[in-house]
Amino acid sequence: xxxxxxxxxxxxxxxxxxxxxxxxxxxxxxxxxxxxxxxxxxxxxxxxxxxxxxxxxxxxxxxxxxxxxxxxxxxxxxxxxxxxxxxxxxxxxxxxxxxxxxxxxxxxxxxxxxxxxxxxxxxxxxxxxxxxxxxxxxxxxxxxxxxxxxxxxxxxxxxxxxxxxxxxxxxxxxxxxx
Amino acid sequence: xxxxxxxxxxxxxxxxxxxxxxxxxxxxxxxxxxxxxxxxxxxxxxxxxxxxxxxxxxxxxxxxxxxxxxxxxxxxxxxxxxxxxxxxxxxxxxxxxxxxxxxxxxxxxxxxxxx
Numbered sequence: 121x122x123x124x125x126x127x128x129x130x131x132x133x134x135x136x137x138x139x140x141x142x143x144x145x146x147x148x149x150x151x152x153x154x155x156x157x158x159x160x161x162x163x164x165x166x167x168x169x170x171x172x173x174x175x176x177x178x179x180x181x182x183x184x185x186x187x188x189x190x191x192x193x194x195x196x197x198x199x200x201x202x203x204x205x206x207x208x209x210x211x212x213x214x215x216x217x218x219x220x221x222x223x224x225x226x227x228x229x230x231x232x233x234x235x236x237x238x239x240x241x242x243x244x245x246x247x248x249x250x251x252x253x254x255x256x257x258x259x260x261x262x263x264x265x266x267x268x269x270x271x272x273x274x275x276x277x278x279x280x281x282x283x284x285x286x287x288x289x290x291x292x293x294x295x296x297x298x
Numbered sequence: 299x300x301x302x303x304x305x306x307x308x309x310x311x312x313x314x315x316x317x318x319x320x321x322x323x324x325x326x327x328x329x330x331x332x333x334x335x336x337x338x339x340x341x342x343x344x345x346x347x348x349x350x351x352x353x354x355x356x357x358x359x360x361x362x363x364x365x366x367x368x369x370x371x372x373x374x375x376x377x378x379x380x381x382x383x384x385x386x387x388x389x390x391x392x393x394x395x396x397x398x399x400x401x402x403x404x405x406x407x408x409x410x411x412x413x
Contacts, residue, residue, distance in 0.1 A: 134331045134335060138323070
């Protein structure tokens with residue numbers, strides 16, 4: 121019974137969670153790992169909680185995972201810079217150069233869409249906290265209190281981050297939004 | 299258009315584009331997400347099953363231990379208790395304890411008719 125409820129909840133949230141993680145990391149595999157870790161942690165630690173609590177808890181776990189991932193990446197980049205080695209991210213990925221056997225990559229289709237590409241770039245350019253506040257409020261539909269729980273900050277901070285995110289998006293997207 | 303309306307428009311447009319990006323996720327990614335979800339749910343079921351089995355085994359072991367200790371007390375208890383009472387009788391009698399040590403000698407005297 122509880123397993124079915126959890127399954128339904130996770131099935132409903134997993135694709136958007138992947139996109140949220142992907143917007144932060146710009147890496148689908150890393151995003152998939154983060155979403156999987158968040159699913160495992162939610163099921164193990166919070167499956168006994170009321171289903172209404174799952175969404176903010178799941179997003180809190182996911183956002184913590186994203187923050188940890190960013191810290192690790194920054195640390196590795198600093199270490200590489202200190203050791204004088206080039207970043208792995210700068211090196212071309214040979215797998216990316218391979219042709220898609222199916223010929224169609226929906227992610228690339230989205231990339232080709234101008235609006236989608238501009239929005240993705242604008243969202244990726246936001247500081248992480250603003251990006252989180254915007255995605256959780258505007259896309260996930262969490263209210264201010266739930267977003268504050270997910271982000272582990274005050275409701276006032278959520279409002280500030282959200283407002284700054286909107287301002288930045290308005291500036292970056294310009295006339296497109298009118 | 300007011301600032302609030304413009305902000306709402308930006309949020310609505312972002313929502314629509316993000317929803318579109320989700321709809322366009324490729325089948326392989328969707329399958330990987332589904333597999334990750336199943337793994338999370340199965341791991342939880344396994345952990346819970348193991349915990350339940352451990353609890354049952356623990357309760358069984360405790361029951362067995364309790365039964366064993368009850369049985370041991372039942373088997374050894376009265377004899378140990380009786381021995382304890384015999385010792386107490388000797389001590390409480392107030393007789394000279396050396397008398398008990400030389401009991402064989404007094405029996406021999408009695409049989410020999412010396413007393």
